Amino acid sequence: MxxxxxxxxxxxxxxxxxxxxxxxxxxxxxxxxxxxxxxxxxxxxxxxxxxxxxxxxxxxxxxxxxxxxxxxxxxxxxxxxxxxxxxxxxxxxxxxxxxxxxxxxxxxxxxxxxxxxxxxxxxxxxxxxxxxxxxxxxxxxxxxxxxxxxxxxxxxxxxxxxxxxxxxxxxxxxxxxxxxxxxxxTHGDAVPAEVPRALGAQELPADGWSAVRRARSADRPRAGAYLDDYFDSRMPINGDRAGGVDAGVLCGVGRRGDRAIAFAAQTGTATTPAGFRTAARLVRLASRFALPVLTLVDTPGAANDAAAERAGVGAAIAELFAAVAEARVPITTLVVGEGGSGGALALSSPEHTWITPDAYFSVIAPELAAAILKRDDVLRLADDLRLRPQDLVELGVVRGIAGRPGSSRSTQAP
CATH class of the missing domain: 3.90.226.10 (2-enoyl-CoA Hydratase; Chain A, domain 1)
Incomplete structure (x- = not known):
């Protein structure tokens, strides 16, 4: 002694x-x-x-x-x-x-x-x-x-x-x-999380630009509304354990009936490196404890300012892609708003992604695509990108549209 x-x-x-x-x-x-x-x-x-x-x-x-x-x-x-x-x-x-x-x-x-x-x-x-x-x-x-x-x-x-x-x-x-x-x-069951019901518009957009405008509308339900509707209660997980917090990414574990389900949800802002790292931490934690994961996608894309680059945004996105790819539990994704480029895809399940009628998913925002391609017809370009929910179902990018019977291609999904 x-x-x-x-x-x-x-x-x-x-x-x-x-x-x-x-x-x-x-x-x-x-x-x-x-x-x-x-x-x-x-x-x-x-x-x-x-x-x-x-x-x-x-x-x-x-x-x-x-x-x-x-x-x-x-x-x-x-x-x-x-x-x-x-x-x-x-x-x-x-x-x-x-x-x-x-x-x-x-x-x-x-x-x-x-x-x-x-x-x-x-x-x-x-x-x-x-x-x-x-x-x-x-x-x-x-x-x-x-x-x-x-x-x-x-x-x-x-x-x-x-x-x-x-x-x-x-x-x-x-x-x-x-x-x-x-x-x-201690109540994980590794059974896929149910797809949340669509809370906003139920009708499908007529054209690509209408889909973009609806996804950007201030009146559209955001992640907080979906989490409140889906869970009986929830416990947050905060931060990336490296000095960073992104208030635009909500992570945690919630009760749904007698089940425990992990969640990571974007809230409509550009996702920072801290947000990607926190989501990756959530997915790894869920894998350890057999917790199914629900992700809600809603972001114009990854933060692309100088601060994000200095904080390692590319590496942070890669970390989240790897965590999702390595996950030993099922991940269910619902795109509830903007699905902007790799910043949205990183949070998406490769096999079980769904979309609401008032959301879109695109390789890039139409305005940015127009700048890159040197085109001045943004409205037409939005159609060319095939970013509407019904387009994405037809392309096999998503499995179905939440709340619309007969809109699923689940039997054809990989």
Missing amino acids: NPLGWPGYEEQLGRARARSGGVESVTWQRSAHAVEITFDFRFLGGSVGTATGALIEEAFTGARAARLPVVSRIATGGSRMQEGMLSLRQLQRVARLCAAHREAGLPHVSVLGDPTTGGLWASLGAGADFVIGVAGAQVGFAGSRVRPADDPAYTAEGQFAAGTVDLVVPAADVGATVAEVVWLL
Whole structure:
């Protein structure tokens, strides 16, 4: 218990045990639904030493043997100085345990209490499948004594804004939120998601430009309306885990009856690299937990400004294409608005894509096609692109038009 022979360490441990009533800074317990690891900040600031690492390993090993999720309730200042590098190396131990749990297809949910700093944030906390921040908690790699004071970046809310935390909730709501997340991540069935019903116009457009105008109409139902109509409730997944958030891409897992279905939905804006990476993260998470995926396509295309290029938009789109191609679960896609070029195609199922009557799907927007081809007849060009829902069914690009009986070519789809 004192591998470095640190002066007075035994006495410090004794006082910590008397103050907390526990033998170490963590305890764990098993229920019918999960194994829960709980940190006690009263025990040397919730710091992690070799004995702490052993208890965390015991918890993860037991959870893996019982095929149970792990919930980590964290409140820690980081590694324990009194054990030096032996303490720091527990981070590698924790990372290995998280990786083994993930490889076994079992969920890990972390709850970031006040504070969650140091290496445990960068391993047990940020490495979880779903990360919940307690409102107002200090969260960051740097602890309060070694960082600038009063910077909102070092809070649960700041980490949410940076895309490293999925949800921030008041302390009183943590228990119910954790229970819902665990339920959603453990009720996958890998059965294809149903195609949502069309909420907007039911009649088909007469020509290509009419299809484009209707898809761009401010009155057309957007992704939020489709998600509200489709799911009984839903839990968001936020951010790309690399400092980016795209508010125009909604990702998460929802309840539909007694099913859990993952979703990624564009909301009509140009999709940024962070949006593509968040969607790719969602698809990979769904594959691990056998969650069918529903994607809603609605974007004029990928963001193409200089900021998007510097943030790696091409690589981000490639990452999403790969995640969809490698998915081990069925993906159902509904185009609900603009289907603009590769930025829309990246979120689309190669085999199970449908479209609403007030949407279109095109290799490029007609105006941009006109500029590239040096044509001044945009209206005619919209017809030439064959981008109407009925054109896309005939071409075999989509399987059918939502809400229109007899419009499906599903028997001919690959």
